[in-house]
Amino acid sequence: MLVLEFYVDDDRFLIPVTAVESIMAIPSNTAFIPRHDDIRVELFSHRGTITPLIDFNLLLDSTQSTRNQVITFLIDNRFFAFYITDVGSVLSVDSDRVTDVERPTSFIVGRCEISGKIYSLIDPAALADRVRKSARIA
Numbered sequence: 001m002l003v004l005e006f007y008v009d010d011d012r013f014l015i016p017v018t019a020v021e022s023i024m025a026i027p028s029n030t031a032f033i034p035r036h037d038d039i040r041v042e043l044f045s046h047r048g049t050i051t052p053l054i055d056f057n058l059l060l061d062s063t064q065s066t067r068n069q070v071i072t073f074l075i076d077n078r079f080f081a082f083y084i085t086d087v088g089s090v091l092s093v094d095s096d097r098v099t100d101v102e103r104p105t106s107f108i109v110g111r112c113e114i115s116g117k118i119y120s121l122i123d124p125a126a127l128a129d130r131v132r133k134s135a136r137i138a
Contacts, residue, residue, distance in 0.1 A: 001095060005088030005119065008056045008065045012119040014093065014112060019124035021074040022046075023087050026067060027053070044081070046072060051079040052131065059130060060105060075128040093121075106130050 003014040030042040030053055042053040051072065057065035059082075067083040091114065098110040098121055107126035112119045 001093055003091050003093050003121070005091055006071055006084050007086045007088065008060075008084050011057075011060075012088075012117055013056075013122055014091070014119045015073070015122040015124060015127075017090055019073045019075055021072045021079060024070050024072065026070055026083070046079050046081060049079055051081050053081040053083065054131060056082040056084055059107075059127075059134070073124060073127070075124045078128070080128060080131055 002017045004017050004020050006013050006015070027044040027046075030044045033041045033043060040055060040058060043050050044053055045051070053070065055065055055067070057063060065083060066085045068085050069083075069087060070081050071084050071087065072079055072081045093112055093114070097114075098112045101108065101111050101120075107123050107130050108120045109123045109126065110121040112121055
C-alpha cells in the first residue's frame with residue numbers, strides 16, 4: 001500500500017495516498033467557529049468548497065501543534081483539512097508490517113516501524129467520522 005508520511009510535532013503518521021487531496025501553505029483567510037467545545041474548527045474555501053480546518057493534535061487530545069502546513073484529505077467526497085508540522089515522502093508499506101494496536105483513538109488502526117521509526121497508520125474513513133462527531137459536521 002502506498003502511504004504519505006506526515007508529522008505533527010514529534011509524532012509520525014501514515015495515511016493512504018488515495019485519501020490525500022493536497023498539501024498547501026496555511027490559508028490566510030479562515031473563520032473560527034465558536035460553537036465547538038472539544039476541538040477548534042476553522043473554515044476556509046478550498047477549491048470553491050467550504051472546508052473544515054482542524055489542528056490534528058487536538059484530535060489526539062493533545063496540545064496545539066506547531067502549524068507549518070495544511071494537508072487536505074478527500075474522504076467520502078468531502079474535504080477535510082488539518083494543520084500539520086511537516087510532510088515526508090510517499091512510502092510503500094506491506095500490510096504484514098503493520099501491527100494492530102489498542103486504539104487510543106478511533107482512527108489510528110495500526111503501527112508500523114520503518115527505518116527504526118514508529119509510525120501510526122490512519123484509517124481515512126474513521127478520521128472523517130471522528131471529525132464529523134467532534135465538530136458536529138454533517
